[in-house]
Amino acid sequence: MTAPIAKRSKAQFEGYRAARWPEPVVTQMGCPGRRGVVFEEAPTPELPKGAARKTAPALPEITEHDALRHYLHLSQMTLGMMGVSLFGTCTMKYNPRIGERAALKHLADLHPLQHPDTLQGVLELYDNFSDFLCEVSGMDQFVFQAGGGADAAYTHACVTRAYHASRGELEQRDQIITTIQTHPCSPATANTAGFEVITLSLEENGYPSVEQLKSVVGPRTAALMVNNPDDMGIYNPDIKEWVDIVHAAGGLCFYDHANFNGVMTRLRARELGFDACMYMLHKTFGAPKGGGGPAVGAYGCAEHLVPFLPGPLVVKEGARYRLDDDRPESIGRVREFWGNAPQVLKAYAWARAMGAEGLREAADLSVLANNYMDHRLAQVRGVSRSNPGIDAPRMEMTRHSVEQVAAETGCSIFEISMRMTDFGIDALWLSHEPLLVPEPFTPEAGELWSKEDIDYWIDVLEHVIEEAYATPDVVKGAPHNAPIRQLTTALDEPDQWATTWRAYERKHGQRMAAE
Amino acid sequence: MPEDDLKRPRRLGLLVNPVAGLGGPMGEKGSDAPDIAARAEAAGRAGQAGARAARALAAFRRASEAPILAGPLPPETRAALDGEVETLDLGPTAQGRAETLAAVAAMAERVDLILFAGGDGTARDVAEANRAGLPVIGIPAGVKMHSGVFARSPERAGRIAAEFLAARTPRTDLVEILDIDEEARRAGQLSARIYSVARTPATRGERQNPKAGGGDMLADLDAALAGYVAGMVEETLYILGPGTTMAALKARIGGGTLLGVDLAEGPRITARDLSEDDLLERIPPGRPVRVVLTVVGGQGFVLGRGNQQISARVLERAGRPPIDVVCSAEKLAGLTPPELTIDTGDPALDAQLSGYWPITTGPGRKQVVRVVA
Numbered sequence A: 001m002t003a004p005i006a007k008r009s010k011a012q013f014e015g016y017r018a019a020r021w022p023e024p025v026v027t028q029m030g031c032p033g034r035r036g037v038v039f040e041e042a043p044t045p046e047l048p049k050g051a052a053r054k055t056a057p058a059l060p061e062i063t064e065h066d067a068l069r070h071y072l073h074l075s076q077m078t079l080g081m082m083g084v085s086l087f088g089t090c091t092m093k094y095n096p097r098i099g100e101r102a103a104l105k106h107l108a109d110l111h112p113l114q115h116p117d118t119l120q121g122v123l124e125l126y127d128n129f130s131d132f133l134c135e136v137s138g139m140d141q142f143v144f145q146a147g148g149g150a151d152a153a154y155t156h157a158c159v160t161r162a163y164h165a166s167r168g169e170l171e172q173r174d175q176i177i178t179t180i181q182t183h184p185c186s187p188a189t190a191n192t193a194g195f196e197v198i199t200l201s202l203e204e205n206g207y208p209s210v211e212q213l214k215s216v217v218g219p220r221t222a223a224l225m226v227n228n229p230d231d232m233g234i235y236n237p238d239i240k241e242w243v244d245i246v247h248a249a250g251g252l253c254f255y256d257h258a259n260f261n262g263v264m265t266r267l268r269a270r271e272l273g274f275d276a277c278m279y280m281l282h283k284t285f286g287a288p289k290g291g292g293g294p295a296v297g298a299y300g301c302a303e304h305l306v307p308f309l310p311g312p313l314v315v316k317e318g319a320r321y322r323l324d325d326d327r328p329e330s331i332g333r334v335r336e337f338w339g340n341a342p343q344v345l346k347a348y349a350w351a352r353a354m355g356a357e358g359l360r361e362a363a364d365l366s367v368l369a370n371n372y373m374d375h376r377l378a379q380v381r382g383v384s385r386s387n388p389g390i391d392a393p394r395m396e397m398t399r400h401s402v403e404q405v406a407a408e409t410g411c412s413i414f415e416i417s418m419r420m421t422d423f424g425i426d427a428l429w430l431s432h433e434p435l436l437v438p439e440p441f442t443p444e445a446g447e448l449w450s451k452e453d454i455d456y457w458i459d460v461l462e463h464v465i466e467e468a469y470a471t472p473d474v475v476k477g478a479p480h481n482a483p484i485r486q487l488t489t490a491l492d493e494p495d496q497w498a499t500t501w502r503a504y505e506r507k508h509g510q511r512m513a514a515e
Numbered sequence B: 001m002p003e004d005d006l007k008r009p010r011r012l013g014l015l016v017n018p019v020a021g022l023g024g025p026m027g028e029k030g031s032d033a034p035d036i037a038a039r040a041e042a043a044g045r046a047g048q049a050g051a052r053a054a055r056a057l058a059a060f061r062r063a064s065e066a067p068i069l070a071g072p073l074p075p076e077t078r079a080a081l082d083g084e085v086e087t088l089d090l091g092p093t094a095q096g097r098a099e100t101l102a103a104v105a106a107m108a109e110r111v112d113l114i115l116f117a118g119g120d121g122t123a124r125d126v127a128e129a130n131r132a133g134l135p136v137i138g139i140p141a142g143v144k145m146h147s148g149v150f151a152r153s154p155e156r157a158g159r160i161a162a163e164f165l166a167a168r169t170p171r172t173d174l175v176e177i178l179d180i181d182e183e184a185r186r187a188g189q190l191s192a193r194i195y196s197v198a199r200t201p202a203t204r205g206e207r208q209n210p211k212a213g214g215g216d217m218l219a220d221l222d223a224a225l226a227g228y229v230a231g232m233v234e235e236t237l238y239i240l241g242p243g244t245t246m247a248a249l250k251a252r253i254g255g256g257t258l259l260g261v262d263l264a265e266g267p268r269i270t271a272r273d274l275s276e277d278d279l280l281e282r283i284p285p286g287r288p289v290r291v292v293l294t295v296v297g298g299q300g301f302v303l304g305r306g307n308q309q310i311s312a313r314v315l316e317r318a319g320r321p322p323i324d325v326v327c328s329a330e331k332l333a334g335l336t337p338p339e340l341t342i343d344t345g346d347p348a349l350d351a352q353l354s355g356y357w358p359i360t361t362g363p364g365r366k367q368v369v370r371v372v373a
């Protein structure tokens, strides 16, 4: 956990200015002849004839110093993860730097194709962490191959397929049931694996009724895939009954445990009856996030699904570890080798440092922080809570709405969010689609953010909403202090936007020539 | 923006039906009666449409400086505009409904979007006179607002209009214009008809969520329809309801009507625009039947509004057939309360049909929604 930035005050609102360097893109920089390090005898690479290019690439010629300075400036103009980030559903945590050092020191020189005898340390780590998560979830085996939460959901969809195929029921069981508030990766991966998706709608209590579930469960049910609590922060207390209903019909139950932070050590997926679950190491377990790439969705299951897990599995024999890839019922791979091992190591280090007591304290803090926020946000002009009529306690996050502010000032949640970046707040997480709550935002403080940070965040929101009433143009024109200004065109205009320099030249060449 | 420079700046067409909404407080089911204004005046009631239009314009002006071309405006609306508005000269003869029709016709080629205050009756008139096919958005100010052109609030209507006029590539959706059938209502039967369709500013897509990425609901629906067609079987008779979604389905199997109920045998349309009697005549006993519908209008009706040809009698004759409903997830998300409604005119049948229905929202996707009578 980090130390708070103490003594923030409203008087400092006006003081924030993000770095804004008036530099062109690197391809427009430089002059012929400028160089970095020049080697006297640079070896010519030996390439097959066809692979060597005939003309030199059009690269900018700049000095090493220019290049370093330019990229340092760009890093200062990064748009997120630098201010207070209460980006809901993402459980923003500090990623201890020691994890980076440890991964570098212990993994940089290893390769997964080495002989397992020379990989005993990392195999032990995988096995220990699987045991740790089995303790946390009640499951029997974890695998770390999936490259993110969605990949772990996909793993489950594939395991479901293999499980029912092994029982000769796959053709009959072609439906997966989920809820409208479950993360979209569950229906998406179920579809990808070939299942029809049946999505349940929310009802009066903020979750679908048992009756609604019963109306669709039957001989076609292959699995239930849900998260709980959902990202409005409401815990479905009928969940055990849900699992019983689906099991009675012969379906499997998967718990998307990405929203685990508020219930760590308070419940075990297996004890609720679930056959499998998933944790996101890059959310709950303190490893860095990475754009759907270097992340880990840790997938765990009970004994009856272990034969179907992706391989290889780490197996302990006596005091030794080996990789078991001879598993005829396995679904194969969902990712290369053993997934993102550095992330697994960082998360393991984090988890061991926290221990059971640390996890419990973090869970309680995240629920406490959210309820504190909820209490303060209730007093902010024009802000309302989703499901206002439901008094169920909210867990580690709550969805709110500025519908009233938007109606009275014309300032939408997008504009309010952009204006907040003018005060060193990272843009808000709004909601998954489709939007059930109009003008939504979903902050999540987790255990990381100090009371000072949370107060500052709410102070800024309060300030921006006051601005929306007093000087709406200031909000609508935001950001003013951020590295860049508002976009004036939609991002999906193919004739306007280019993702490479070459495409840019092609699309804007005429205009550039005219200038 | 070279093309835009050549054109005139985008302009808003503004229309207020001063009698819209008058009937509501008087216990009427609309404000369509010819003497409604006189009766309201006698009862000391003032219309709300002018004030609601003023709210929409305040929101519009906060976000846009686009010029406005307006029909005759009530004083409270004019006050909100500070006089900076060009007014159409419609001559002295145009009054009431004729005034709306004349104003809309005069706006063709001169505005880029029509913002009107009224209810379903006004929407119908606007759509009827809108030969130019201009995009339309409604400020909710009537008693009945089943049509899909109405924004959720006056402020939202103003904001959507401003954003639409400012957009580099303005996008529209097709929506249905519905109205309660006054003749049927006088005969004691509540039924709404789809009168036409209109283009309305698409409110999604322009700026997407930073994380969710946003799906393409139209493509989803289109793929769902393709999947549905692929599953249509020869022996089955399909009763196909009205609406834009259904028209897209019909277009895949030979082309059908936008506003009417059509019949298909397997994946082939065999009869179009059928009345209740036509349907009764064409359902042979014992033949498997399925009914295919979409959610009609803004108030979540699946049966009994806009498709009342598919009556309780038709459903009984067909042996209470399975009903398949196709609707975008976005439209379902917008339902408040989050449920769909049926009104076949037979309470016992309605009660039996009520419950949880799986609605097709995309290829391989269904959403369960509670259906109430």
Ligand SMILES: Cc1ncc(COP(=O)(O)O)c(C=O)c1O
Pocket: A089, A090, A147, A148, A149, A150, A151, A183, A185, A227, A256, A258, A259, A280, A292, A295, A297
């Ligand atoms: C509840 C839930 N499940 C799954 C995911 C998907 O995880 P990932 O982005 O790692 O694929 C997320 C992402 O935030 C989530 O919030």
